[in-house]
Amino acid sequence: MRSPHIGVFDSGFGGLTVLRALLGHIPHACYTFLGDTARLPYGSKSRRTIAHYASQAAQFLVEKQGAEYLVIACNTASALALDSIQQAVPVPVLGVVEPGAEAARAASKTGDVLVIATAATVQSHAYATACREQGLRALEKACPLLVPLVEEGWTEHPVTRQVIDVYLSELRAEAQAEGLQYDALVLGCTHYPLIRSLLEQAVTPGVRVIDSAEATAEAAMRLFGQDGEARPSTAQVRCFATDSVEKFERLGSRFLGRPTGKVELVDLDG
Amino acid sequence: MRSPHIGVFDSGFGGLTVLRALLGHIPHACYTFLGDTARLPYGSKSRRTIAHYASQAAQFLVEKQGAEYLVIACNTASALALDSIQQAVPVPVLGVVEPGAEAARAASKTGDVLVIATAATVQSHAYATACREQGLRALEKACPLLVPLVEEGWTEHPVTRQVIDVYLSELRAEAQAEGLQYDALVLGCTHYPLIRSLLEQAVTPGVRVIDSAEATAEAAMRLFGQDGEARPSTAQVRCFATDSVEKFERLGSRFLGRPTGKVELVDLDG
Numbered sequence: 001m002r003s004p005h006i007g008v009f010d011s012g013f014g015g016l017t018v019l020r021a022l023l024g025h026i027p028h029a030c031y032t033f034l035g036d037t038a039r040l041p042y043g044s045k046s047r048r049t050i051a052h053y054a055s056q057a058a059q060f061l062v063e064k065q066g067a068e069y070l071v072i073a074c075n076t077a078s079a080l081a082l083d084s085i086q087q088a089v090p091v092p093v094l095g096v097v098e099p100g101a102e103a104a105r106a107a108s109k110t111g112d113v114l115v116i117a118t119a120a121t122v123q124s125h126a127y128a129t130a131c132r133e134q135g136l137r138a139l140e141k142a143c144p145l146l147v148p149l150v151e152e153g154w155t156e157h158p159v160t161r162q163v164i165d166v167y168l169s170e171l172r173a174e175a176q177a178e179g180l181q182y183d184a185l186v187l188g189c190t191h192y193p194l195i196r197s198l199l200e201q202a203v204t205p206g207v208r209v210i211d212s213a214e215a216t217a218e219a220a221m222r223l224f225g226q227d228g229e230a231r232p233s234t235a236q237v238r239c240f241a242t243d244s245v246e247k248f249e250r251l252g253s254r255f256l257g258r259p260t261g262k263v264e265l266v267d268l269d270g
Numbered sequence: 271m272r273s274p275h276i277g278v279f280d281s282g283f284g285g286l287t288v289l290r291a292l293l294g295h296i297p298h299a300c301y302t303f304l305g306d307t308a309r310l311p312y313g314s315k316s317r318r319t320i321a322h323y324a325s326q327a328a329q330f331l332v333e334k335q336g337a338e339y340l341v342i343a344c345n346t347a348s349a350l351a352l353d354s355i356q357q358a359v360p361v362p363v364l365g366v367v368e369p370g371a372e373a374a375r376a377a378s379k380t381g382d383v384l385v386i387a388t389a390a391t392v393q394s395h396a397y398a399t400a401c402r403e404q405g406l407r408a409l410e411k412a413c414p415l416l417v418p419l420v421e422e423g424w425t426e427h428p429v430t431r432q433v434i435d436v437y438l439s440e441l442r443a444e445a446q447a448e449g450l451q452y453d454a455l456v457l458g459c460t461h462y463p464l465i466r467s468l469l470e471q472a473v474t475p476g477v478r479v480i481d482s483a484e485a486t487a488e489a490a491m492r493l494f495g496q497d498g499e500a501r502p503s504t505a506q507v508r509c510f511a512t513d514s515v516e517k518f519e520r521l522g523s524r525f526l527g528r529p530t531g532k533v534e535l536v537d538l539d540g
Contacts, residue, residue, distance in 0.1 A: 044310075045308070046513075145415070148415050152414055159432050159436070166429070247314075
């Protein structure tokens with residue numbers, strides 16, 4: 001089987017956790033990652049602006065870099081601009097929200113799930129909507145401190161454990177008040193896989209933690225017609241960013257689980 | 271004495287702590303605040319882009335709103351674009367960095383000071399440069415978790431105390447390694463006045479905490495020819511933002527110490 005070329009897009013470098021999961025599932029592919037670091041955060045921008053930015057990014061990956069498949073490893077762009085991106089490029093496009101909701105449906109017996117994400121993702125109610133389409137009830141909670149804690153590198157720090165405890169106990173109280181019998185917790189942010197083990201230790205026993213990045217990689221395998229047969233890792237990874245290349249290189253390897261290599265600067269407006 | 275009209279600009283709403291200090295020192299003025307929330311964070315952008323954005327904002331405040339004085343309540347714009355702003359508008363313009371450094375000089379007997387700020391401000395070395403011009407040695411430290419903790423409202427939370435302890439003990443170790451006999455800690459971020467008391471409790475006894483917002487308000491009184499005589503508060507405040515008006519209204523009052531009132535949306539590109 002020849003190497004497929006998969007483009008992966010995020011507003012920042014958090015989406016490298018999705019690329020990491022893709023590398024595990026489709027290890028013989030050729031990957032081009034683009035982080036639109038000059039224009040982040042997408043979360044505070046209008047749907048129209050996000051669609052414009054994300055379509056530009058998709059066109060760069062497909063037209064300039066030759067990607068045959070696209071993964072939108074950005075919750076905000078997946079939630080607000082997937083249709084626009086699909087119209088902007090003539091290749092299969094996969095977001096992170098739907099695979100997360102599908103994995104939650106597969107994991108949940110009660111049909112009630114919890115979702116933690118950034119304030120912007122929660123405000124979009126993208127996961128609640130996708131979960132409803134899967135026949136699930138979802139309660140979403142914004143956890144704004146988790147991204148900065150991960151970016152600070154405090155992925156095993158006692159402070160991070162405490163912050164997780166505060167958020168999860170608030171979420172439990174809300175779930176109880178709404179009468180939810182939840183048995184799954186969806187990680188609706190690309191930064192959260194780095195604190196997955198802390199989250200798994202903090203949830204009530206019996207609650208499954210669903211990693212959207214893993215779920216997306218599994219969905220990519222199916223959608224992109226990859227057979228999932230074990231192959232030696234021959235993956236090539238090339239990374240682009242629109243700004244802050246130095247920060248990307250410094251923090252990115254922790255998200256990717258291996259060095260990002262030299263990150264190339266690109267101007268999407270130019 | 272008639273009411274002066276003072277324009278206050280920040281990339282977000284953190285600069286409302288500077289406006290709060292101004293209200294304390296020049297209570298009879300008329301204030302127009304502009305937060306460029308659509309284009310934040312400035313910290314990751316180039317000097318040229320920041321100068322362009324900040325000049326647009328300054329022109330809005332002076333030409334459209336009639337401000338006779340400007341306070342740049344944004345550390346990044348003060349550090350990188352003060353000259354450009356001064357050239358863009360024909361009124362006196364004051365930043366937050368120089369007043370902070372001047373206040374540090376007035377407070378420090380040893381001539382060695384510490385500065386805590388965001389990563390972007392530290393990377394610009396704006397405070398170290400301004401302190402050097404005052405004859406001070408300054409050691410700067412980025413404290414990326416403090417802004418999200420303040421925005422989460424955890425201004426008296428035990429987690430915030432712990433995070434402060436971690437940062438300050440790292441800073442003490444660095445200061446010791448470099449042989450600094452510091453006796454002042456400059457708050458180089460407009461969010462930090464909200465955790466000033468926690469910081470004061472955490473510093474080594476004898477170390478003075480310098481609030482750049484307070485220092486800027488004192489400098490404004492002198493530069494703008496206000497006599498500092500006690501007057502009844504007749505201040506009027508009008509707030510504009512370029513995006514996220516709802517978040518501005520929700521969080522802004524905590525920074526301002528009183529309700530922001532209705533925040534008006536403005537498009538600086540239009």
